[in-house]
Amino acid sequence: EDQVTQSPEALRLQEGESSSLNCSYTVSGLRGLFWYRQDPGKGPEFLFTLYSAGEEKEKERLKATLTKKESFLHITAPKPEDSATYLCAVQARGAQKLVFGQGTRLTINP
Amino acid sequence: EAGVVQSPRYKIIEKKQPVAFWCNPISGHNTLYWYRQNLGQGPELLIRYENEEAVDDSQLPKDRFSAERLKGVDSTLKIQPAELGDSAVYLCASSRPGTANTGELFFGEGSRLTVL
Numbered sequence: 001e002d003q004v005t006q007s008p009e010a011l012r013l014q015e016g017e018s019s020s021l022n023c024s025y026t027v028s029g030l031r032g033l034f035w036y037r038q039d040p041g042k043g044p045e046f047l048f049t050l051y052s053a054g055e056e057k058e059k060e061r062l063k064a065t066l067t068k069k070e071s072f073l074h075i076t077a078p079k080p081e082d083s084a085t086y087l088c089a090v091q092a093r094g095a096q097k098l099v100f101g102q103g104t105r106l107t108i109n110p
Numbered sequence: 111e112a113g114v115v116q117s118p119r120y121k122i123i124e125k126k127q128p129v130a131f132w133c134n135p136i137s138g139h140n141t142l143y144w145y146r147q148n149l150g151q152g153p154e155l156l157i158r159y160e161n162e163e164a165v166d167d168s169q170l171p172k173d174r175f176s177a178e179r180l181k182g183v184d185s186t187l188k189i190q191p192a193e194l195g196d197s198a199v200y201l202c203a204s205s206r207p208g209t210a211n212t213g214e215l216f217f218g219e220g221s222r223l224t225v226l
Binding site: 004031032033034041042043044045046049087089091096097098100101102103 | 114150158201203212214219220
C-alpha cells in the first residue's frame with residue numbers, strides 16, 4: 001500500500017530562519033510527488049510537481065527536491081506569511097489517486 | 111477565473127440525520143473529486159468523476175454515502191444517516207482535461223461537518 005509520512009508534525013521558526021520539511025514515501029512505482037500548501041479554513045493550494053529523483057522546483061522562498069525515497073521542501077528566509085500546513089502527496093504509476101501525508105504545520109514568528 | 115465553490119461551509123447535525131454537500135467546479139474542468147479531511151490529517155479520496163461518470167469510488171462507504179454529478183458539472187455528496195465518525199471537512203476539487211498526471215488539483219474551501 002502506498003504511504004506518505006511527513007516530519008516534523010509541527011515546526012516553529014523565527015522570521016528569516018531557514019529550514020526543511022521532510023516527506024518520506026513508499027509507492028509501487030512513482031509517477032509523481034506533489035506539494036500543497038493549506039491555510040487554516042481553506043482547501044489545499046497546489047505548489048509543485050516532481051517526477052524523478054534529482055529534480056528540483058522553486059517558487060519564491062520555497063524549493064522542493066526529490067530522491068528515490070523522500071522529498072524535501074526547503075524554505076529560505078521565511079516570512080510570517082509562509083505560515084501554513086504543507087502537504088505532500090504521491091501518485092503511483094498506473095493510478096490516478098493522490099495519497100496525501102498528514103502535513104507539517106509551519107509557523108513563522110515575526 | 112472563479113474557483114471551486116462549495117456549500118454549505120459549515121453544518122452541524124444530530125447523528126442519524128441526513129446531510130448533503132454541493133460543489134460547483136471551475137468551468138471547463140472535467141474531473142471532479144470529493145475528499146474527506148479529518149483533523150490533523152491529509153485529505154483522503156472518496157470519489158472521482160470524469161465528466162458524469164464515477165471512475166473511482168472504491169473509498170466511498172456506499173452503505174451511507176452517495177454522490178452524483180448530473181450533466182458533468184455540479185456535484186452533490188450525501189450522507190444518510192450520519193454517524194459521529196463522519197465529522198470532518200469535505201473537500202471538493204477539480205482539474206483541467208489532460209492534467210491527471212500533474213497532480214494539479216484546484217480545491218474548494220471545504221464543508222465542515224460536525225455530527226453531535
